[in-house]
Amino acid sequence: MNYKRIFVIVCDSMGIGNAKDADKYDDLGTNTVQHICEKCDGLNVPTLEKLGFGLLGDFKGINKISYPKAYVMKLNEVSNGKDTMTGHWEMMGLKTVKPFITFTDTGFPDEFIKLFEEKTGRKCVGNIACSGTKILDMYGEHQLKTGDWIVYTSADSVFQIAAHEDIIPLDELYKACEIAREIAMDDRWKVGRVIARPYIGSGEGQFTRTANRHDYALAPFAKTALDDLKENNFDVIGVGKIPDIFVDQGITKKIRTVSNEDGMNKTIELAKNEDFNGLAFINLVDFDAMYGHRRNSIGYGQAIESFDNQLKILIDELKDDDLLMVTADHGNDPTYKGTDHTREQVPLVIYSKQFKDHKQLNEENTFGIIGATICDNFDVKYNGIGKSILSKLK
Ligand SMILES: O=P(O)(O)O[C@H]1O[C@H](CO)[C@@H](O)[C@H]1O
Numbered sequence: 001m002n003y004k005r006i007f008v009i010v011c012d013s014m015g016i017g018n019a020k021d022a023d024k025y026d027d028l029g030t031n032t033v034q035h036i037c038e039k040c041d042g043l044n045v046p047t048l049e050k051l052g053f054g055l056l057g058d059f060k061g062i063n064k065i066s067y068p069k070a071y072v073m074k075l076n077e078v079s080n081g082k083d084t085m086t087g088h089w090e091m092m093g094l095k096t097v098k099p100f101i102t103f104t105d106t107g108f109p110d111e112f113i114k115l116f117e118e119k120t121g122r123k124c125v126g127n128i129a130c131s132g133t134k135i136l137d138m139y140g141e142h143q144l145k146t147g148d149w150i151v152y153t154s155a156d157s158v159f160q161i162a163a164h165e166d167i168i169p170l171d172e173l174y175k176a177c178e179i180a181r182e183i184a185m186d187d188r189w190k191v192g193r194v195i196a197r198p199y200i201g202s203g204e205g206q207f208t209r210t211a212n213r214h215d216y217a218l219a220p221f222a223k224t225a226l227d228d229l230k231e232n233n234f235d236v237i238g239v240g241k242i243p244d245i246f247v248d249q250g251i252t253k254k255i256r257t258v259s260n261e262d263g264m265n266k267t268i269e270l271a272k273n274e275d276f277n278g279l280a281f282i283n284l285v286d287f288d289a290m291y292g293h294r295r296n297s298i299g300y301g302q303a304i305e306s307f308d309n310q311l312k313i314l315i316d317e318l319k320d321d322d323l324l325m326v327t328a329d330h331g332n333d334p335t336y337k338g339t340d341h342t343r344e345q346v347p348l349v350i351y352s353k354q355f356k357d358h359k360q361l362n363e364e365n366t367f368g369i370i371g372a373t374i375c376d377n378f379d380v381k382y383n384g385i386g387k388s389i390l391s392k393l394k
């Protein structure tokens with residue numbers, strides 16, 4: 001069976017534990033979904049439950065049912081890293097061997113900061129690894145008075161620039177990010193992403209970040225399944241952060257979103273009204289940005305429950321020849337120390353109205369089976385890692 005439209009939804013950071021190499025990342029024992037379920041005293045997610053999500057772990061409230069509506073499986077990441085780009089690129093065929101450079105312990109070198117200050121005409125404060133909301137409490141008021149940039153990093157390969165929207169116009173912030181991106185093309189400082197972090201508000205504890213965040217990523221280091229699809233005239237619709245993660249490469253249409261809810265609404269809209277032939281690739285970043293990094297288990301749990309409601313609506317809109325996959329790009333266990341991602345397995349839930357025989361599939365190495373399966377479906381040559389499981393879906 002071949003499908004005309006494939007929907008891949010990435011629940012950003014919704015890991016399910018069990019990474020065999022978690023110790024190398026100092027993430028032993030992490031399990032994002034399991035620990036959220038425990039903290040919430042059980043999650044109420046009837047749609048995910050019916051699909052068979054409960055078979056992927058011991059998730060309080062999500063029963064292990066006998067006749068799941070979907071195929072469910074666990075995927076191991078083979079790339080070195082646990083960030084968004086590494087995870088998404090692997091899904092579309094790329095194995096990242098050399099991890100992106102990080103400045104977690106040291107901050108960015110003086111030479112880099114000086115160049116950035118010279119070229120943008122503003123000074124920098126911060127330059128430490130920090131949570132993005134905490135850094136606003138530390139330096140927001142300083143920025144209101146001085147107009148200095150607030151810059152910071154994390155365990156991820158990122159240079160993040162926070163700017164109050166009333167003090168530094170958005171255009172100027174975006175321009176500064178382009179400048180930082182250009183400087184950070186030097187091998188010594190080649191971070192995965194420069195990120196604009198605009199915010200509003202009046203003082204400590206009052207600052208809130210806006211949806212005008214923008215990411216300036218490195219381009220994928222080789223062609224991905226998205227490029228292969230586009231070159232063969234299939235639609236590749238990137239929803240939410242997806243176009244940023246692939247620097248628009250292989251994308252034929254971009255749909256911006258402001259929240260998980262908005263992302264799901266726009267996906268439902270696509271399912272209802274857009275007669276495309278190819279892939280709709282959706283990222284739901286709130287799980288990660290608003291709850292995982294904020295170490296907010298209850299909020300994360302509620303976000304999964306809301307997602308589950310919208311997933312039901314989406315499934316009701318799917319046509320007979322549609323295929324749906326739900327997965328994640330890494331973990332971000334809100335019960336774990338620090339505020340960074342966690343190295344975990346991710347779920348892969350595969351659903352179509354056509355399926356007659358659905359069951360749990362064996363765990364696979366590499367997220368690349370997603371790209372492989374999509375290309376196989378459209379009869380497009382796939383150059384990435386991972387093997388198609390299309391023939392197993394019946
Ligand atoms: O703490 P905030 O600013 O949300 O930043 C987080 O978001 C970044 C990009 O996803 C990560 O690298 C982490 O630093």
Ligand SMILES: [Mn+2]
Nearest residue numbers: 012013084329
């Ligand atoms: Mn992510």
Ligand SMILES: [Mn+2]
Nearest residue numbers: 288289293341
């Ligand atoms: Mn993140």
